[in-house]
Amino acid sequence: MVGPALSESEYLSRQSAFLGQLPESSLVLIPTNPVTYRSNDTVYPYRANSYMLYLCGWSEPEAVLMAHHEASEWVTTLFVQPRDTKAELWEGRRVGVEGAALGWPVDRTCSIGKLSDCVSEFLDDCESVYYLPDLNPELDELVSRTQAVELADPTTALDDMRVIKSDAEVAMIQQSSDIASEAHIAAMRATSPGIAEWEIQSVIEAVFTARRSCWAYQSIVGGGENATILHYKSNNNRIADGDLVLVDAGCEVSGYASDITRTWPVSGKFSDQQREIYELVLKAQMAGIDACQAGSVWLSMHRATSVVLAQGLIELGILDCTVEEAIGDDMEFNGPYRNFFMHGTGHMLGLDVHDVGGGRQGDKDEGPILQPGMVVTVEPGLYFGSWRDDIEIPDRYAGIGVRIEDDVLVTADGPVVLTSGCPKTIEEIEALVGSEG
Ligand SMILES: [Mn+2]
Incomplete structure (x- = not known):
């Protein structure tokens, strides 16, 4: 019992x-x-x-x-x-x-x-x-x-x-985060050119099971263009050499979820174009994590990631306008950067992977005030699906989808990244991918 x-x-x-x-x-x-x-x-x-x-x-x-x-x-x-x-x-x-x-x-x-x-x-x-x-x-x-x-x-x-997690709950989410980090690392190590989405999924979920956990939501393993579909879950394609794979997978410990996204090149080396987008998303994600400060409004995280992404899209020549024009209305975020970053920056995490108490995209106010004990995800992304017929996709970045997601505890002393065990810098990722031999 x-x-x-x-x-x-x-x-x-x-x-x-x-x-x-x-x-x-x-x-x-x-x-x-x-x-x-x-x-x-x-x-x-x-x-x-x-x-x-x-x-x-x-x-x-x-x-x-x-x-x-x-x-x-x-x-x-x-x-x-x-x-x-x-x-x-x-x-x-x-x-x-x-x-x-x-x-x-x-x-x-x-x-x-x-x-x-x-x-x-x-x-x-x-x-x-x-x-x-x-x-x-x-x-x-x-x-x-x-x-x-x-x-x-x-x-x-x-x-x-x-919405406010006790120490015991944070410990559960930390355990869940550790298992999910281990799973992503195992998947990076096992990745080599020619691998299929379902094979990466099996490595991830084998770790969940081996650690007496289970998935908190269906694992997303999107290779190449499939990384540009936000809730892709068919996981039934082989990944071409040279493509990125986006893995959004988290597990549950005693009901408490983790939620991690990492994106890596199956060849083990980012191309110049992939690197440009990856570095931009990572910079935005770090800004989003920095914004997880007790006393700030919910929308601060989204504002922080949006400014970095909009600025970067302009610098890469993808948008030709000011940062303010790229972002649009400062509550609705309806400017042209939205073509490439169409979701919110994060959500609360707890017993539900999309837990109670967070702000939602499209809210009419700035959302709840962040308080110590809240656990949020920070997960900006950029998506350039060349299959889309609603917007023009810049040739240089066609087919690239990148999202980076960590789970963050808000404390009185600033944000604590519970998923810090999961590598995300380009150097760490390039060293890990394929290292299983
Ligand atoms: Mn998430």
Whole structure:
């Protein structure tokens, strides 16, 4: 039986910090993710809901965390799959109702089979229901019939808490970052001309598995022009000698994600054109990391990378205008540099790889203030897909796609790069690629 990832006291303090913000007349219902089918009766790898993991660390499917107020205190009840030899013979051992009571940070545990009867009673007596919809149809049905005055969203309060990572959470993300760094290094070492995208993917994911981790999102391995497709994931092409490969791959440790992108030449040597673009993206990325300062607005990172990229695109003769014209509106970033850098500079990282609490591209404000304990990604890129028919691509750089991504902890003493174990300078990369022999 694998217990929850963090200490009991950490879960209990999260629960009381969250529940303490709610009216005592409310009921909280946090269902976990459903099992989803991939083909006939085979399922996708199961991943529990991040709010469930955050509040009590329960990772088995078919579970609901409930909280209600009784005799002047909050009481938590975890509904779980009961022990069932026949079901376990097919699908694996379960912790069960008694096991959950022994090892998990909740007051009561109960069989998921009693969910309807039990929850109906509490629903009749409460005035508001803090509830995650669309995850558990049985619960959706119960809540839709309730007399409760108000359906409320628990994520506002929970997201404010999740966005600041504790020391234990940072340690998890650090572990995840170390494994992902090791995977990227192994992939660089194993790369030689003629390698295929799926072969690089297999090296990356072998390291994840060997370290008892798993991917946090489908690994992106884009050779040549495929590097210019932001969420490319078919990984089914052989890479031509002389091309770059862009690898965006991260893993998960106890639910906590890492997210690393590196770009390297399969030949082991950057061409002049590739080097020009790579050095520019790296310079922008370093500026983005420098901008991860406590007290700065979210948009500072994007402004920092955008200025460097726009300036560089002008110096390389790709754009013929001023930096201000290249960037466009200073909130919308709609100038012509956008043709080559069409995504945001980063996102929050945590239990979700695109974690709660960050600013989004297109926001009308400058986003949240960066605070110590936030973990963000910094991942500028430049993409010159010659397959595009919407813009003109400069011949010299046609077919080049470069992105460099690190995971960064904001601290009172400045940014700390959690993925610093993963090399990114041209010298380091050229020394590593193909070094496995
Ligand atoms: Mn990312």
